[in-house]
Amino acid sequence: MAATADRVLISSERIQQKVLEMAAQIDADYKDGPIYLISILKGAFIFVADLARALKRPSVRIEFMGISSYSREKTSSGQVKVTRDLDVNIEGCDVLIVEDIVDSGVTLSYLRRLLEQRKPKSLEIATLLDKPERRIQPVNVKYVGFRIPDEFVVGYGLDYAEDYRNLSDIRVLSQLPSSPNPE
Numbered sequence: 001m002a003a004t005a006d007r008v009l010i011s012s013e014r015i016q017q018k019v020l021e022m023a024a025q026i027d028a029d030y031k032d033g034p035i036y037l038i039s040i041l042k043g044a045f046i047f048v049a050d051l052a053r054a055l056k057r058p059s060v061r062i063e064f065m066g067i068s069s070y071s072r073e074k075t076s077s078g079q080v081k082v083t084r085d086l087d088v089n090i091e092g093c094d095v096l097i098v099e100d101i102v103d104s105g106v107t108l109s110y111l112r113r114l115l116e117q118r119k120p121k122s123l124e125i126a127t128l129l130d131k132p133e134r135r136i137q138p139v140n141v142k143y144v145g146f147r148i149p150d151e152f153v154v155g156y157g158l159d160y161a162e163d164y165r166n167l168s169d170i171r172v173l174s175q176l177p178s179s180p181n182p183e
């Protein structure tokens with residue numbers, strides 16, 4: 001069955017407005033000094049690009065990590081693996097993980113535990129989207145753009161089988177052939 005992404009859930013105008021609001025809140029919360037935005041590949045690449053440009057503080061550093069997770073349909077344990085690690089030392093730094101979406105929470109709760117061990121000065125999470133109904137593992141997320149219902153969404157960096165990342169709005173994917181395999 002072919003998948004389609006015709007139904008716009010969040011327009012690009014609403015996304016851009018929300019990104020400005022989130023950036024203003026982050027600027028207000030972190031007083032001085034550099035902030036490290038750790039973006040999770042690949043889904044968060046557009047969000048981090050817009051968020052970074054909306055921040056007004058002088059020092060914004062952008063780093064990337066690759067994480068692969070298996071959907072709960074595939075394994076009950078929710079295995080997570082680092083496929084690309086940071087090449088900077090974050091000890092003593094203000095660190096903000098930037099994610100596209102929190103779904104089961106497995107990826108972010110794993111990543112938070114991993115990065116805590118590296119002793120950052122602070123560690124928080126910013127996500128554009130949150131699907132709270134799907135949560136299996138609780139995770140403390142400080143900045144949430146939009147809470148959305150339990151539907152598979154694409155666009156603005158989010159993919160289905162590597163397609164649709166380039167859409168500038170967020171759309172609901174319908175007629176899924178089978179359960180999606182998150183990156």
Ligand code: IMP
Pocket residue numbers: 043069099100101102103104105106107108151152153154158159160182183
């Ligand atoms: P987790 O289930 O919270 O660990 O989320 C793992 C990853 O699944 C997210 O970072 C996304 O890359 C992907 N994902 C979860 N829900 C969606 C969705 O609705 N659309 C596209 N990707 C998703």
Ligand code: MG
Pocket residue numbers: 040041042043044099100101183
């Ligand atoms: Mg992701």
